[in-house]
Amino acid sequence: MNIGAHVSTRGGLALAPGRAVELGAECFQTHPTSPQSWRPIAGDDESASAFRAAHKAAGSLPHYFHAIYLINLATPKDGHREQSGDALVDHLLWADRLDAKGVVFHPGSHLGAGFGEMLPAVIAVLARVLQETESCPVPLLLENNAGSGACIGRNFEEVAAILDGVNSPRLRMCLDTAHVFASGYDIRDAAGVHTMLDALDSKVGIERISLVHANDSKAELGSNADRHENIGDGKIGNEGLSALFQDPRMARIDAVLEVPGMEHEGPDRININRLRSCAGKPGLD
Ligand SMILES: [Zn+2]
Ligand SMILES: [Zn+2]
DSSP states (O other): OOEEEEOOOTTOGGGHHHHHHHHTOSSEEEOSSOTTOOOOOOOOHHHHHHHHHHHHHTTOOOEEEEOOTTOOSSOSOHHHHHHHHHHHHHHHHHHHHTTOSOEEEOOOBOTTSOHHHHHHHHHHHHHHHHHHTTTOOOOEEEEOOOOOTTBSOOSHHHHHHHHHHHOOTTEEEEEEHHHHHHTTOOOSSHHHHHHHHHHHHHHTOGGGEEEEEEOEESSOTTOOOOOEEOTTSSSSHHHHHHHHHTOGGGTTSEEEEOOOOTTSSSSOHHHHHHHHHHTTOOOOO
16 A cells, blocks of 8 residues: 655645655645636646656656545536536546546535435536546546535445446545544444445445545544544544554555644644554654
């Protein structure tokens, strides 16, 4: 298992690979554009080759894009839903250009219309996005959420309904450990982790997981609150995280931290080492 982190793109995307190496990350995730803005990803041939050179110099670590937070594929408002699809197309094309291994996205909220009611529209917009990017090998990675409000993807049944409905090898899943816990899966010990992984495998299929967001949770089990905590300092704790990250079923999956960090400046080397220890890997200096 590669242990990595979300890293900042402050000053330009091409600075991200170096930041990942500095942290001791073996893989990394970025926001390729401001996550609160609809602005398309800014770039040209020059910025693309600057990123590719920096990425190569950093050992070509596997990297992932996290799409903007404005995306909502489940909204009953057709315009917003299609605009969300367009944003995913933009992310996928850039991901292909910059050798990213996947584009993580939050599926959004049905805003009270109901999951079953909006499911066909969710499937249609995802199918359209994948069709428009047919020549691109990069997968979309649907991230499970903590289950607040009318968010979709709150449990493995909902994730599976979307993945099965689209039925494309390019639609896969990103598992966030803090969200899975807050949405009601008790992963505080080995027995709970096995139960969760069995459910994940039977509903979604572990072979459809590409990435794990490795986070402890400030929020309680089943609270539906999305609050990440440093590894070992939250309500999940080391016992559950160790059972999860040492489970052989997780061995081929990349993991990135999205924790606040000891200095509240994002994932740091201390959390990298804590997660490495959970995964049974030797610590870094
Ligand atoms: Zn996310
Ligand atoms: Zn996440």
